Amino acid sequence: MTLKFYGNLLSQPCRAIFIFLKANQIPYEFKFIDMTKGEHLSEEYEKLNPLKKVPVIEDRGFILRESVGILRYLCREKKVQDHWYPTDSKQQAKVDEYLEWQHLDTRLNCAMYFQYKFLIPLLKSEPPNEKKVTEFERRMKTTLGLIENVWLKDTPYLTGNEITIADLLGACEIEQTSKFLSCIHCTA
Missing domain, CATH: 3.40.30.10 (Glutaredoxin)
Structure with missing residues (x-):
């Protein structure tokens, strides 16, 4: 099956x-x-x-x-391949560390910015709530700073030198907003 x-x-x-x-x-x-x-x-x-x-x-x-x-x-x-979710317990723990962190950081902050800036106004046909947009933009920028200066500080991938499932989840969260922004700029 x-x-x-x-x-x-x-x-x-x-x-x-x-x-x-x-x-x-x-x-x-x-x-x-x-x-x-x-x-x-x-x-x-x-x-x-x-x-x-x-x-x-x-x-x-x-x-x-x-x-x-x-x-x-x-x-x-x-x-x-083992690099996606390593069997070595320490390498796996590093992947798990990001996976646990991302739910209340990368996912939450990028998704909420996207929702308040684009999705909710689109669905409701009304302007964005600028107060919420400003707050979640600030939080998203903090998240992106942490990704760049902590998670990617010494390695090419979020948890080491090879791609893992953490990178897939992180990339999909981050690209949602950037892809939508580029679509808006292309049609403007």
Whole structure:
């Protein structure tokens, strides 16, 4: 049975899983969840994920939610190169250190800036809340400073000298805002 990947590539965590699956040539069946139509809120999808979010994978009847858990699982269960999630406990701990930090820093601050600056105004057809935009822009810049001056201070990747799942998650969070900004500037 093929791995089933339920997601929407507008979601940063879904993009990280998508890149990982492609980079490692892991066969999968993509099940697009149209969040603009509320498919993630449907009774059918709620049976798969009562949290009503993407991503979700189903692997031979085993269902797993949450991107970090999914990426760790895929590293353990599929034949991928060790650098993605090293088996050496100290190297793995460095990856885990970033993964734990990123939820309340990279993910939170970049996503909230994106939401208040672009997504909420787009969905509600109203101007951005400038107070919230300013606050989350400040927080996002602090995060980006930490990534540059702490996480990437002495290494080319977030947790060492080789790419890991931490880099996929970090890159997808950061590029969301920059990609959207470049699209706006291209059409302006």
